[in-house]
Amino acid sequence: MTRHVSLNDTTLRDGEQAPGVAFTTTEKLEIAESLAAAGVTEIEIGTPVMGVDEIETIRAVVARRLPVRLMAWCRMTSLDLDAAIESGVQAVNLSLPASDIQLAAKLGLDKAGALQVIDDMVRRAAAAGFFVAVGCEDASRANRDHLARVIETAARAGASRVRLADTVGVLDPFSTFELVAQLVVQSPIDLEFHAHNDLGLAGANTLAAIRAGARHASVTVLGLGERAGNAALEEVAAAMAVFGGADTGIELTALPGLAAEVAWAARRQTAATKPVVGADVFTHESGIHVAGLLKDSRTYQGLDPALVGRCRRIVIGKHSGATAIAHVLSESGRDLDPDLAAAMVARVRREAAETKSTLTATQLVELYDKMCSEASVFELCGSRSAVRARAKATVLRPGRMQ
């Protein structure tokens, strides 16, 4: 039976902690609705202790009664817990540093003191009726025995889950697997993994954590989050679908629209190369690739664009070959004359290099028609072979073609 892995989407909490990002209440409402529509079942909606505006926004989302668990992020303080109560959420993630570095520097606490705080705050939150998760900030740099004791203490006090955070993004997939695998066997409650992308490994680390037994993973749309961000919802969900082994329940075709919505609300540009949702990730220019793809899409396509509601695109540019050019011309009702193919490839190459761009289908057709008319002038003069000779010379010395 396929294992279910639940994605906790924290776009509206950690995502909003990305520099300069500030969602309006309307944006938070709409994004929460879109997340729910995409099959996300748990949303970290914000940090109530930030003040009345944040609480009002969270209350507005709560009032929508979306089919999701809305979780508030809290420090382990009564102030934070009271604010969460006021916000109306059903679930809290009570966070406390786990590493000695953070415990000492931020809170002046030792490990024993931390366990006392966890025991006390989890009991209070559970008594208030919350679904309680405990967030271990900086778990990746924490003492393993302490982490095991945190899990045990949290579980005994009434927590349903512990989140292991790689707060500063220093794990790799191997160390992530080892960390989670070690803790999961001793844990009486579920574990969640929360990755950061400082070394570009957030998605890979998240998959490693799931493979090691984490039943929940924190993600954000586009990987938006502190510094280099978090694991991207769209990458984790698509990778899980491709690799199998666990089901996230995410409707993959909803991801491009969701990404566009979040990018707009965050006022962030999405890189063309961004996996799954970037403009160019299903676009092919290289001649060898296009020739292969047109024979069998499996040659150069690992992720089927249709899986995520997108289409393959072939563009004409510096690296195009005759097959690609013929293909695009045929879509505009032109048959590429084999005698002109080599010259056309060279001409396209030069045009694309000069403009540092691709050619639109219209530009390609115009170029081709121009070439044909040049060719017919030669033909009228009875020197078609001169055209061929010229085409050959162009291929050999493309820079000198006029």
Ligand SMILES: CC(=O)SCCNC(=O)CCNC(=O)[C@H](O)C(C)(C)COP(=O)(O)OP(=O)(O)OC[C@H]1O[C@@H](n2cnc3c(N)ncnc32)[C@H](O)[C@@H]1OP(=O)(O)O
């Ligand atoms: C890794 C993460 O993503 S952690 C989440 C980060 N999120 C945020 O910071 C949310 C936005 N933050 C805020 O709006 C504010 O920082 C607030 C409202 C939380 C607190 O504001 P302020 O009272 O002005 O405190 P300030 O921001 O100066 O410092 C943070 C305080 O929280 C304390 N703190 C930090 N983590 C915890 C914790 N897990 N449990 C208890 N206290 C904590 C710090 O020790 C510090 O307390 P101090 O002032 O006594 O030194």
Ligand SMILES: O=C(O)CCC(=O)C(=O)O
């Ligand atoms: O403790 C948590 O809930 C995790 C907080 C967080 O965002 C992080 O540590 O990166």
